[in-house]
Amino acid sequence: MSGGSDVDGSAPSRTDPAVVLFRLAVLVALVLLAFRAELRMVLSSARSFSEWSHGFAMPLVLLAFVLCRKDDLRAAMNRGSWWGIVLIAVGLSIWFIPSIISQFGYARLLGMVCCLAGVILAVAGWGIARICVPLILMLWLCLPLTERTMDSSSLFLQRMSMKAAAIPLQHLPDGSARVKGMTIAYQHGRRTGEIGLAEQRFGARLIPACLVIGLMVVFTRRRSAGRIALLTLLSVPIVLGCNVLRITTWGVTAIYGGFGEISNVPRNVSLVTALVAALAGFGLACLAVDGIANVASRLFPFEDEQSGNGGAEPCAVSSGDG
Amino acid sequence: MPFLGRAIKQPQFVAGAVILMLMVVGMHAVARTAGAWLEKRPVPIRKPLRQMDRNKITGFRFVEDRGFGQAKFVETDEYLEWRLVPTERFKETQIAYLGVYFYTGSGKGLQIPHTPEVCYRQSGNQVTDMGKLEIPTPDLAPEIKSITATYVRMSHPTEVANKDICVAYVFCVNGKFFESREKARIQVGLPWNRAVYLAKIDCTVRVPAPHRLDAAIGACRLMLSRAIPELVREHFPRAVDIEAALAETAAESGARLGTSSASTAMGEP
Numbered sequence: 001m002s003g004g005s006d007v008d009g010s011a012p013s014r015t016d017p018a019v020v021l022f023r024l025a026v027l028v029a030l031v032l033l034a035f036r037a038e039l040r041m042v043l044s045s046a047r048s049f050s051e052w053s054h055g056f057a058m059p060l061v062l063l064a065f066v067l068c069r070k071d072d073l074r075a076a077m078n079r080g081s082w083w084g085i086v087l088i089a090v091g092l093s094i095w096f097i098p099s100i101i102s103q104f105g106y107a108r109l110l111g112m113v114c115c116l117a118g119v120i121l122a123v124a125g126w127g128i129a130r131i132c133v134p135l136i137l138m139l140w141l142c143l144p145l146t147e148r149t150m151d152s153s154s155l156f157l158q159r160m161s162m163k164a165a166a167i168p169l170q171h172l173p174d175g176s177a178r179v180k181g182m183t184i185a186y187q188h189g190r191r192t193g194e195i196g197l198a199e200q201r202f203g204a205r206l207i208p209a210c211l212v213i214g215l216m217v218v219f220t221r222r223r224s225a226g227r228i229a230l231l232t233l234l235s236v237p238i239v240l241g242c243n244v245l246r247i248t249t250w251g252v253t254a255i256y257g258g259f260g261e262i263s264n265v266p267r268n269v270s271l272v273t274a275l276v277a278a279l280a281g282f283g284l285a286c287l288a289v290d291g292i293a294n295v296a297s298r299l300f301p302f303e304d305e306q307s308g309n310g311g312a313e314p315c316a317v318s319s320g321d322g
Numbered sequence: 323m324p325f326l327g328r329a330i331k332q333p334q335f336v337a338g339a340v341i342l343m344l345m346v347v348g349m350h351a352v353a354r355t356a357g358a359w360l361e362k363r364p365v366p367i368r369k370p371l372r373q374m375d376r377n378k379i380t381g382f383r384f385v386e387d388r389g390f391g392q393a394k395f396v397e398t399d400e401y402l403e404w405r406l407v408p409t410e411r412f413k414e415t416q417i418a419y420l421g422v423y424f425y426t427g428s429g430k431g432l433q434i435p436h437t438p439e440v441c442y443r444q445s446g447n448q449v450t451d452m453g454k455l456e457i458p459t460p461d462l463a464p465e466i467k468s469i470t471a472t473y474v475r476m477s478h479p480t481e482v483a484n485k486d487i488c489v490a491y492v493f494c495v496n497g498k499f500f501e502s503r504e505k506a507r508i509q510v511g512l513p514w515n516r517a518v519y520l521a522k523i524d525c526t527v528r529v530p531a532p533h534r535l536d537a538a539i540g541a542c543r544l545m546l547s548r549a550i551p552e553l554v555r556e557h558f559p560r561a562v563d564i565e566a567a568l569a570e571t572a573a574e575s576g577a578r579l580g581t582s583s584a585s586t587a588m589g590e591p
Binding site for chain 2: 016018019022023026027030031033034037079080081082084085088089095096099100101115118119122147148152181182183194197199200201202261
């Protein structure tokens with residue numbers, strides 16, 4: 001269900017990148033125009049809730065991704081696929097049905113992302129669509145979930161994170177800390193206070209942002225499926241560790257900085273620390289996995305051949321439907 | 323060949339552009355039209371909530387009716403907010419609130435009210451626990467043997483009186499009970515449910531001690547198990563009332579259509 005040569009006569013099917021970019025730009029602009037209400041919703045959430053403010057960074061993230069993978073993208077550029085049109089139709093249905101039955105915001109947002117995926121597939125074909133799967137996942141991670149869903153899905157994680165973060169805080173010199181509901185109560189010298197006071201989902205914030213960072217770091221280079229699977233497994237402790245680090249940093253800043261319970265300083269310091277830690281964590285994980293895989297490929301050359309030299313080096317992608 | 327000419331050579335691009343342009347122009351209008359066609363008919367309540375028998379909430383003593391002047395905020399005139407005190411079991415919870423809010427009608431569409439985990443947090447509460455609780459309703463058997471409700475435990479950093487509270491809530495749409503707002507929304511939105519009413523029943527109690535959530539949930543269960551049967555039997559519309567409301571609306575629109583045709587025949591605009 002693919003085809004449609006976009007060059008004259010018997011010319012090779014390799015497409016001019018400028019033409020493909022032009023087509024993508026036109027269709028993406030039309031999708032954003034059609035889903036302008038949904039786009040407004042995403043931007044409004046990004047502005048109002050720090051949990052979703054990584055949405056503002058998405059244009060830069062997308063640009064960086066495209067620049068890092070430009071060789072792969074150029075090599076994979078091919079004829080479009082009619083499955084992309086099917087995906088656009090699916091996205092439309094996802095938008096339309098909840099719109100007439102009830103105003104389900106999240107389903108409508110999913111419709112927008114589905115249409116964007118459809119545009120990539122329709123214009124650039126399977127090869128580029130495969131490379132762009134992380135981009136679609138990143139966009140999905142920018143869609144704000146409802147408060148109810150986030151609360152019910154993160155309560156266990158919040159409790160565990162608070163308990164884990166309280167352990168190092170308990171061992172700070174001249175102080176004590178204990179979990180109190182969804183905050184951590186501390187005593188330092190004669191000063192007492194609470195960490196995370198009135199902060200919603202204090203124990204599980206920034207998880208989508210850390211995952212976006214992880215996707216960005218892992219997929220900026222071409223990696224084999226085995227390495228991606230391993231990095232996916234490693235992403236769980238990295239993201240959870242960054243979350244605990246954020247709470248601990250908040251605590252340390254609040255306790256030693258002497259900031260008030262509702263000061264923004266511990267929040268901002270812990271936020272930057274957690275995001276930088278996520279970047280470093282995923283970077284180190286990639287280095288480690290790539291290093292181990294390279295050593296393994298030297299020790300077992302047969303495996304290397306079998307895996308099609310599926311290392312981390314940029315190389316031409318032969319996939320596509322042409 | 324000019325750049326634009328080459329760009330539109332791809333059939334998928336052309337098809338995608340046509341579909342998306344149609345979406346840009348018409349998708350909101352089509353959704354609005356379909357939404358208007360599926361607009362819900364109102365089903366009036368059988369007996370006003372203000373006439374609810376306080377003595378039916380056994381195990382609790384009525385203290386105060388707080389349901390005045392809130393219509394603007396709760397977006398309905400048909401509601402009640404009572405303050406009660408447990409008299410038999412769960413006395414340690416000290417105080418309890420019962421809220422019932424009834425919605426129906428057309429106009430701008432039937433909106434589903436917010437749930438406590440959303441609106442309480444706007445005053446600084448943090449959600450500390452969430453779950454489901456089963457409310458036995460032997461009085462409504464065999465139609466409804468039990469109802470599942472949602473409970474939310476919330477703590478407030480500064481408020482002294484209600485620092486640690488538990489709110490249990492359940493939605494009722496055309497006689498069916500739902501513990502989640504999303505399920506209630508789907509039920510309200512189903513195209514074949516042409517006449518719809520929606521009610522939110524919630525109960526708020528104080529958690530007496532950090533490890534006594536069970537007492538708070540028990541009090542919520544007791545209060546809802548007393549209130550819901552009374553509401554279903556005496557106040558909420560029955561299936562026949564929904565059918566009657568639907569028939570009445572159909573007759574009204576038929577009559578309107580007849581009048582309109584007659585007016586047009588007589589040359590009136």
